[in-house]
Amino acid sequence: MMNAFKGVDRIMTDSRLRALMEESPEAGQRALFEEYCGYVYAIAAARLKGCGTAEDVEECVADAFLDIFTALEKSPSGDGDLTALIGTIARRRAIDTYRRLTLRNSRTVSLGETDAAETADVMSVDDEADLAETRRIVLGQIEKLGKKDRLMLIHYYYYGRTLAQIAGTLGISESAAQKRIQRARKKLRALLEKAGINEEWWYE
Amino acid sequence: MSKKDIFSDPESELAERFSAEYPALSRAEKQRIYSLIQQKQGRGAYDSEVTVSGVERRSGRAWQRAAGIAAAFALIAGIGGSTFFLHMNRVRSSERLAAAEQLTDDFLTAANLLTAGAQDGAPTLCFYRYSSRNSGWDGGDVHYARVSDDRFTSCGELVTFIDGLVTNEYMYELRQNGGGYFSAGIRELLSGSDDTAPVLISYCGELYSPQTSQPAEAYISAPVIVRSGIHEMTVRRDTDEPLEFHMVWNGSEWQISEIERTSE
Numbered sequence: 220m221m222n223a224f225k226g227v228d229r230i231m232t233d234s235r236l237r238a239l240m241e242e243s244p245e246a247g248q249r250a251l252f253e254e255y256c257g258y259v260y261a262i263a264a265a266r267l268k269g270c271g272t273a274e275d276v277e278e279c280v281a282d283a284f285l286d287i288f289t290a291l292e293k294s295p296s297g298d299g300d301l302t303a304l305i306g307t308i309a310r311r312r313a314i315d316t317y318r319r320l321t322l323r324n325s326r327t328v329s330l331g332e333t334d335a336a337e338t339a340d341v342m343s344v345d346d347e348a349d350l351a352e353t354r355r356i357v358l359g360q361i362e363k364l365g366k367k368d369r370l371m372l373i374h375y376y377y378y379g380r381t382l383a384q385i386a387g388t389l390g391i392s393e394s395a396a397q398k399r400i401q402r403a404r405k406k407l408r409a410l411l412e413k414a415g416i417n418e419e420w421w422y423e
Numbered sequence: 424m425s426k427k428d429i430f431s432d433p434e435s436e437l438a439e440r441f442s443a444e445y446p447a448l449s450r451a452e453k454q455r456i457y458s459l460i461q462q463k464q465g466r467g468a469y470d471s472e473v474t475v476s477g478v479e480r481r482s483g484r485a486w487q488r489a490a491g492i493a494a495a496f497a498l499i500a501g502i503g504g505s506t507f508f509l510h511m512n513r514v515r516s517s518e519r520l521a522a523a524e525q526l527t528d529d530f531l532t533a534a535n536l537l538t539a540g541a542q543d544g545a546p547t548l549c550f551y552r553y554s555s556r557n558s559g560w561d562g563g564d565v566h567y568a569r570v571s572d573d574r575f576t577s578c579g580e581l582v583t584f585i586d587g588l589v590t591n592e593y594m595y596e597l598r599q600n601g602g603g604y605f606s607a608g609i610r611e612l613l614s615g616s617d618d619t620a621p622v623l624i625s626y627c628g629e630l631y632s633p634q635t636s637q638p639a640e641a642y643i644s645a646p647v648i649v650r651s652g653i654h655e656m657t658v659r660r661d662t663d664e665p666l667e668f669h670m671v672w673n674g675s676e677w678q679i680s681e682i683e684r685t686s687e
Binding site for chain 2: 248249252253254256257258260261262264265277278280281282284285302303306310350353354357358366367369370373374376377378380387388389390391
């Protein structure tokens, strides 16, 4: 969903960004980074949480931007949707990083295990549909929470940020962050039970 | 269904929405990532890269060296310790005040643009504004003047600038409802409504705001730290009304966590 704010907030349009990158690659790259770094981070963090460190996620975002810059240098006058292009590149880079980290994290991996991991990573159409439906319901229930609760849950479960990172970003102590997450989670659990979802959907 | 993280591979639209509504990255993190990109590009992102080469061959016994260092440190600490800490406290206090002044100055400058101001008077743009819903209103001209602060050439740059000054939580408040500082959320201020024109227009790489009669030089008092903790402080600045800026230390920089209008 392209929200209305994007039209105003991202006033520097894709075509202007492309033009700026042609005129002054360094300035263009900086502007592109400022505009899209939150988006790329959101894709990378969601994919890598639980298997990589904060530094791994930051490196993945940096690598994704290098891929994006290369793609735009090859096709400077392209007129496609920049958001879609950046999203695709970021997603591919995040998957590559995920596979690399998964392999790194397992001390010995036989060829068979690698194949199994790759296979396990591919979900059946039914599972995919189930997951999308659960996500839709969970998001619907999260929307019913207050904004502070939403913020905590999304930082913790979507971005996979640590308590220390959340506390640093929000300017609160780690114990306060933990309490807020516990509170928000309790409220969400009650809403989900009412909506008929009892299982532990979140990442443990 | 097996237990699986429902957010591990979300739709792009969700990532886009969350990055706009619940941004996670602080200014320091953004800067760190950009430095990493520059480093990978071979642009030498870090200001000072220290290279150490060569190996010193150690002679004598290790415990003697350690004991010597400890004794020297104890002697220096004994002589100059209290002076040193007094000096450090003074430095930290002045650093805090400097950070408080910079942060509040930057915020007030950027916020001033969202409440119309900081124009250089020329050139101006004129729009005819009318309402298709109100046939009884003939409409009228709206004049926009170029803003004088050349750091901002688009609404996006202005929002990004403010984003870098405040905590994510407070930015959310500012975007949604004005955070107790603006009369409405930044989103609403920028887009305007049926009753109000947008407060800013980006045109040909320059930023314009509704033209106002030349305001008198705005008064802003010097910053005063009224409360101070290890990782937080409150700074008071008086403009046309007294304001208290609550700030927090996020481990690498100070950020504004809330702004309160206070009565005398």
